[in-house]
Each structure stands twice: as structure tokens, then as C-alpha cells.
Amino acid sequence: MTRYVIKRIFSMIVTLLIIGTLTFSIMHSIPGSPFTSERSLPPEIEQALMEKYGLDDPLWEQYLNYLGDLVQGDLGVSMQKLGVSVNDMISEGLPVSAQIGSVAVIVILALGIPIGVISALKQNSLIDHIVMFIATVGIAVPSFVVGTFMMYVFGEILGWIPAGGFDGWRSFIGPVIALAGFSLAYVTRLMRSSMLEVLRQDYIRTAKANGLSQLKVIGKHALKNALIPVVTYVGPMIASILTGSFVIEKIFALPGIGKYFTESVTNRDYTVIMSITLFYAAIYIFSVLLVDIAYAFIDPRIKLDD
Amino acid sequence: MNQWTPISSEETQGNQPTRKSLTYWQDVWRRLRQNVMAMTGLVMILIISGLAIFGPMFSPYSYSEQNLQLANIAPQIEITKITDKDYVFVHNEYRLVSVTADGKFIGAPEVVDENKINRYITYNIDGKEVKFDYSLAMSNRKKGQKVTEEEENADMKTKYDIFVDGEKIDKYDTKIVLNKTNIMGTDTLGRDVWTRVLYGARISLTVGLVASVVNLCVGVVYGGIAGYEGGKVDNIMMRIVDIISSVPLLLIVILLMVIIEPGLKTIIITIGMVYWVGMARLVRGQVLSLKEQEFVLAARALGVTKSKIIIKHLIPNAIGPIVVSMMMSIPSAIFTEAFLSFIGLGVSAPEASWGTLANDALGGIRSYPYQLIIPSIAIALTMFAFNFLGDGLRDALDPRLRK
Numbered sequence: 231m232t233r234y235v236i237k238r239i240f241s242m243i244v245t246l247l248i249i250g251t252l253t254f255s256i257m258h259s260i261p262g263s264p265f266t267s268e269r270s271l272p273p274e275i276e277q278a279l280m281e282k283y284g285l286d287d288p289l290w291e292q293y294l295n296y297l298g299d300l301v302q303g304d305l306g307v308s309m310q311k312l313g314v315s316v317n318d319m320i321s322e323g324l325p326v327s328a329q330i331g332s333v334a335v336i337v338i339l340a341l342g343i344p345i346g347v348i349s350a351l352k353q354n355s356l357i358d359h360i361v362m363f364i365a366t367v368g369i370a371v372p373s374f375v376v377g378t379f380m381m382y383v384f385g386e387i388l389g390w391i392p393a394g395g396f397d398g399w400r401s402f403i404g405p406v407i408a409l410a411g412f413s414l415a416y417v418t419r420l421m422r423s424s425m426l427e428v429l430r431q432d433y434i435r436t437a438k439a440n441g442l443s444q445l446k447v448i449g450k451h452a453l454k455n456a457l458i459p460v461v462t463y464v465g466p467m468i469a470s471i472l473t474g475s476f477v478i479e480k481i482f483a484l485p486g487i488g489k490y491f492t493e494s495v496t497n498r499d500y501t502v503i504m505s506i507t508l509f510y511a512a513i514y515i516f517s518v519l520l521v522d523i524a525y526a527f528i529d530p531r532i533k534l535d536d
Numbered sequence: 537m538n539q540w541t542p543i544s545s546e547e548t549q550g551n552q553p554t555r556k557s558l559t560y561w562q563d564v565w566r567r568l569r570q571n572v573m574a575m576t577g578l579v580m581i582l583i584i585s586g587l588a589i590f591g592p593m594f595s596p597y598s599y600s601e602q603n604l605q606l607a608n609i610a611p612q613i614e615i616t617k618i619t620d621k622d623y624v625f626v627h628n629e630y631r632l633v634s635v636t637a638d639g640k641f642i643g644a645p646e647v648v649d650e651n652k653i654n655r656y657i658t659y660n661i662d663g664k665e666v667k668f669d670y671s672l673a674m675s676n677r678k679k680g681q682k683v684t685e686e687e688e689n690a691d692m693k694t695k696y697d698i699f700v701d702g703e704k705i706d707k708y709d710t711k712i713v714l715n716k717t718n719i720m721g722t723d724t725l726g727r728d729v730w731t732r733v734l735y736g737a738r739i740s741l742t743v744g745l746v747a748s749v750v751n752l753c754v755g756v757v758y759g760g761i762a763g764y765e766g767g768k769v770d771n772i773m774m775r776i777v778d779i780i781s782s783v784p785l786l787l788i789v790i791l792l793m794v795i796i797e798p799g800l801k802t803i804i805i806t807i808g809m810v811y812w813v814g815m816a817r818l819v820r821g822q823v824l825s826l827k828e829q830e831f832v833l834a835a836r837a838l839g840v841t842k843s844k845i846i847i848k849h850l851i852p853n854a855i856g857p858i859v860v861s862m863m864m865s866i867p868s869a870i871f872t873e874a875f876l877s878f879i880g881l882g883v884s885a886p887e888a889s890w891g892t893l894a895n896d897a898l899g900g901i902r903s904y905p906y907q908l909i910i911p912s913i914a915i916a917l918t919m920f921a922f923n924f925l926g927d928g929l930r931d932a933l934d935p936r937l938r939k
Contacts, residue, residue: 241775245775245778245779248779249779249783252779252783253783366920366923366924367916369919369923370867370915370916370917370919370920370923371912371915371916371919372871372874372875372878372894372912372915372916372919374874374875374878374891374894374895375894375908375912375915375916378894378898378901378908381901382901382902382905386901386902466781476879477875477878477879480879481898492879507783511783514781515778518778
């Protein structure tokens with residue numbers, strides 16, 4: 231187990247390095263620099279700026295410098311916003327994205343799994359049909375539409391939620407619903423179908439024949455097995471929700487991390503692009519690792535040795 | 537002595553199949569047909585595709601045709617009667633547009649006099665002098681005073697008066713009719729929303745089609761090779777997949793957008809680069825378990841080449857999950873396109889996609905919610921259709937459910 235985790239963390243670092251290298255080379259192959267703007271700068275000033283940020287060094291040297299700083303936990307300084315470091319941006323934006331994201335994840339798991347199980351247990355009943363209908367609607371309606379309608383109906387007409395910004399628990403309602411909608415519907419459907427699959431298995435029949443209570447059959451024998459596909463989906467989902475959705479942040483005017491990323495790419499803010507990409511990728515890969523470890527706990531047949 | 541006697545012909549007939557034997561696909565089709573939801577989805581997809589292909593040909597407008605006189609007019613309009621046969625529509629930019637009694641726009645009437653300081657416009661409609669006085673909007677307020685929320689939300693009717701030949705007419709004598717000129721209304725530049733939604737369908741469906749083709753061509757082959765080869769090759773190939781899936785989609789799009797010009801092409805290339813990843817994982821998983829089976833060993837023993845084993849023996853056996861996953865990749869590609877267009881990285885104006893239509897409508901959502909609702913419904917309906925069909929196919933292709 232420990233060996234496996236160490237091995238995976240090592241391959242995670244290699245993957246991150248490759249992603250970083252790719253991003254770095256793509257980024258620098260694009261024409262233009264952070265200091266390209268409509269108002270062209272005098273060549274001397276541009277030269278000075280290039281020197282200050284080390285952009286006049288050969289590419290490989292810039293790359294190594296960046297990596298060196300990265301290892302020491304320094305993500306660099308923004309080339310567009312004077313004196314703002316990427317560490318500042320992340321420590322400012324991430325709490326907002328992560329708070330809303332974690333509430334959304336809790337909502338998804340706390341509602342999606344039980345509703346999916348109930349719907350599977352009562353297959354083809356009225357409850358099942360209603361749940362499946364709502365879940366299909368949830369998958370079919372894009373999050374930006376949900377977000378805008380939340381904003382319009384609850385914000386503008388009813389005035390229940392603030393029109394934007396991040397202030398108090400009310401400002402959670404809109405973004406959380408918009409963010410959770412799709413995944414909640416997806417988890418419910420996934421849970422239902424995998425539960426139906428498991429309930430058909432022989433060991434469930436055996437458990438029932440042995441006289442175990444319904445609760446024990448479902449909770450102990452069925453649920454654990456049915457959770458595997460859900461866990462597979464939930465890992466990457468958590469990563470993308472925690473780091474924030476650009477669209478939701480845009481609609482609700484939230485000061486999250488997504489904003490910085492979109493800005494940085496259009497501004498050609500090299501350090502910010504690099505760092506936020508790596509940050510995203512790290513969270514993503516880490517959550518995939520967590521999923522793999524979670525497998526071993528849910529299903530003892532899965533061994534993490536190789 | 538011969539102890540064997542031939543059995544009667546009745547008994548031999550009992551062994552013959554009672555039902556016509558069906559091929560796999562005939563059986564799938566038979567089961568799919570019984571699924572009402574899936575068939576609804578299929579019919580909806582056919583209708584949407586038909587509208588996307590042929591709809592714009594029959595539309596009297598083009599997607600980029602602007603008519604500023606008729607900007608921001610809803611599918612349902614309230615028209616005011618000024619004489620027995622003349623009706624006008626009061627535009628909420630404080631001007632009049634002539635309209636027929638059943639809701640067809642004639643156009644802007646001839647302006648005789650326009651006074652922006654005293655806030656009235658005089659029109660000549662059928663020889664009658666019609667004075668549209670909107671000074672009430674300002675009169676109750678002292679100079680420089682801000683617009684209060686109450687005033688903002690007040691009915692527009694309290695803010696104007698209409699005089700015909702100097703006589704004030706009853707401004708509440710209105711009726712609500714359907715907009716016959718632009719059945720789904722117009723956007724901020726007076727472009728026909730329905731035509732633009734039809735054009736958007738073209739773009740969305742193209743994107744979906746590309747995603748499914750890429751899935752099939754790249755994903756299936758890639759996953760097949762990785763799964764069949766196993767070992768080091770598999771390891772390296774799957775690490776590449778991991779890397780691709782952990783680079784944010786947005787980054788790829790924006791980077792591409794700078795190299796190529798923004799537009800449909802960029803979105804298609806991005807989706808082409810990214811969308812086969814899920815399929816590759818799925819096919820690899822299927823192939824990993826299939827390749828241990830005897831028929832593959834038999835094929836290998838007979839000297840069938842690797843590529844033939846993958847294409848002819850392994851992939852057909854995994855066709856069920858492949859078709860379902862392909863079906864499901866279409867709505868998610870359409871989704872992605874709408875998402876990218878929504879954040880302003882998609883097709884550029886005047887081209888329309890459902891995402892850009894929704895994005896353009898965001899600013900005016902309070903006054904013109906229909907501009908957002910119509911493309912949203914289009915997206916949702918298409919998603920429904922593909923999801924229903926995908927679910928139905930999943931059930932129909934599952935041999936365990938075969939009766």
C-alpha cells in the first residue's frame with residue numbers, strides 16, 4: 231500500500247513535469263508577449279521589462295528558473311498585475327472557489343447517493359419515474375442556463391439571493407445549485423443504474439436467503455459494490471468543482487480562481503498561466519489518486535500492489 | 537432386427553425454431569423500437585437535424601440580417617389601436633412601429649417631427665398626425681434626480697401618451713397578439729431569433745458529429761491498441777491519456793485560438809484533440825478482458841494479424857459500450873461548444889451558436905428573457921433527445937437483457 235502510494239506520487243510528479251513542459255512550450259510558441267498591447271511601448275522600456283522578468287534569457291534558462299522557484303513553493307509574480315504574486319492570487323481566489331465547491335460536493339454526495347439508491351430499490355415506481363425525470367432535466371440543462379435563471383428568478387424577481395459577489399450564506403445558494411445541478415443528476419443516475427446491476431447479483435439473493443434484514447443487505451452488501459462506478463466519477467468531479475467553474479464565477483461575479491485563469495491567458499501572463507495550469511493538474515491528478523486508494527477500501531479484491 | 541424406427545414428422549418439426557432468427561442488430565432494433573423514450577429521442581434528433589439542414593433554406597431571413605427598427609421585439613407583442621384600422625407597437629426604446637391587427641410589422645412610420653428635448657415624436661400614419669409623447673417618463677422627477685427602483689419597474693404605459701390629430705387616445709386599449717413577422721422575436725440587433733437558433737443547431741450538430749467521428753476513429757483504435765499490446769506500450773499510451781485529460785480544456789482552446797483564428801474550426805480541433813480520451817479508456821478496459829478469451833487465442837493460432845484481431849475480433853465484441861459512449865459523447869460535445877461560446881471563446885459574430893445566443897442574451901435578461909429562454913430550450917431539447925436515445929441504446933445493446 232505505502233509502496234504503491236509512493237510510486238503513484240512519483241509518477242504524479244513526472245506527469246506534472248510533462249504537463250508543465252508542454253504548457254511552457256505551447257505558451258511561448260504563441261506570438262506576442264505579456265507586454266504586447268495596443269499602445270506600443272518604447273523599445274527601451276520593453277527591453278527593461280523583459281530583463282526584469284527574465285524574458286530575455288534563453289527559453290531553457292527561463293524554464294529551469296521557473297522550475298527552481300516552483301520547487302521552493304514560489305509560483306512566481308504576475309507580469310500584468312504589478313507586485314501581485316501567483317501565490318497571492320491562489321490564496322485569495324481558492325478559498326472562495328473551494329468553499330462553494332465543497333458545499334456543492336457535499337450536496338451532490340448527500341443527495342445523489344441516497345436518492346439513487348431509493349430510486350433503484352423502488353424501480354419503476356412513481357418515485358423512480360419522478361427522480362429519473364428530474365435527473366434527466368438536470369443533465370440536459372447547461373449549468374450556465376441554470377445559473378442565469380437562478381440569478382434572474384431568485385436574485386432579480388424574488389430578491390432572495392444577492393445579485394452577485396461573495397457575502398454571507400445567501401450568496402452560496404445560487405452558485406451551489408448551478409454548480410451541483412449536473413453532477414447531482416449524473417451521480418443519481420449512476421448510483422441508480424449500478425445499484426440495479428448489483429441487486430441482480432447472486433450474492434444479494436444469498437444474503438437475502440440467509441435472512442439478513444433489508445437494511446443490512448443494502449447497506450453492507452449492495453451499496454459497497456454499487457459505489458465503485460460512482461467513486462470513479464466523483465474523483466475528477468471533485469477536482470473540477472473545487473477549483474471552480476469559470477462560468478458560474480462569471481455569472482455570479484464571484485472572486486474565485488477561475489477569473490484569474492481566464493484573464494491570464496488572454497493577457498498572456500506567462501507565470502500565471504503556468505502556475506494555475508499546474509495547480510489545476512495537480513489537484514486533478516491527486517484526486518484521481520485518492521479515487522484509486524478509495525477503491526481498495528471499498529473493494530478488497532482490488533489490490534494496489536502493482 | 538432393426539430396433540431403430542424413424543420418428544414421426546411432427547416430432548422433427550418441434551425442433552425447428554419457431555421464430556425467425558434475428559441478427560444482433562435486428563434484435564437491437566426490435567428492442568429499441570419497444571422503448572418509447574428512446575424512439576421519442578430518435579424522432580426528436582431526426583427533426584432537429586432536419587430543421588438544422590433545411591430550416592435556414594426556408595427562413596425568409598438570414599442569420600446576420602439586421603433590422604434595427606425591429607430590435608428586441610418579443611414573440612408576443614402588445615399593440616395599441618390608434619384608429620379603426622391602424623395599430624402601433626410601442627417599442628420600449630420609446631418609439632412607434634406600425635403593425636397590422638394580427639401582429640405583422642409594417643415598419644417604422646414616417647417621422648414628421650422629432651423633439652428629443654421635450655420628448656415627443658410626431659409620425660404621419662395614413663395621413664393622420666400621431667404624436668407620441670413620452671415626457672411623462674421624466675416630468676415627475678426633478679432634474680438630476682436618480683431613477684428610483686419603483687420607477688424602473690413601473691409599467692411603461694404610465695410613461696407615455698399618444699395623441700392622434702391632437703386628440704388623446706386610450707393608451708390602455710391594447711391587445712396581445714403573436715408576433716407574425718419574427719415568430720420567436722428578435723435580438724438586440726433586430727435579427728430573427730428563430731433563424732439564428734436554426735443556424736446554431738447546424739453548428740451544435742456539426743460539433744457533435746465531429747466528436748463522435750473522432751471518438752470512433754481515434755479513441756477506439758487507440759484504446760484497442762493499448763489494451764491489446766499491454767505491458768509497456770499500454771503504460772505509456774495510458775499515461776499520455778492521463779496527461780491529455782489533466783490539461784484544462786480551456787487552456788487548450790485559448791492556446792489554439794491564438795495560433796488559429798477563433799471560431800468553429802478551433803472548437804472542432806479542440807474537441808477532436810480531447811474527446812477521444814474517455815473512449816480510449818473504455819475500449820482499453822473492454823479489450824483487456826476480451827483478449828484473454830479463447831476466440832482471440834484461436835485467431836492468433838491461425839495467424840491472424842494484430843490489426844485484424846483488434847478490428848475484426850475485439851472491437852465488434854465491445855460494440856455495445858462503444859455505441860453507448862459515442863452516443864453520450866455527442867451531447868457532451870454540444871455542451872462544451874455551448875459552454876465555450878458562452879464564455880466568449882466560440883464562434884464569432886455574426887455567426888450564431890446556441891452558446892453565443894445565450895451569452896448575448898445575458899445582459900438583457902430582465903427586459904428580454906425570451907432571448908435566453910429560446911436557445912436554452914433548444915440546448916435542453918437536444919440534450920434530452922440524445923440522452924434518451926443513449927439510454928435506450930444501452931438497454932437494447934445489453935445482451936443480458938435479451939429475451
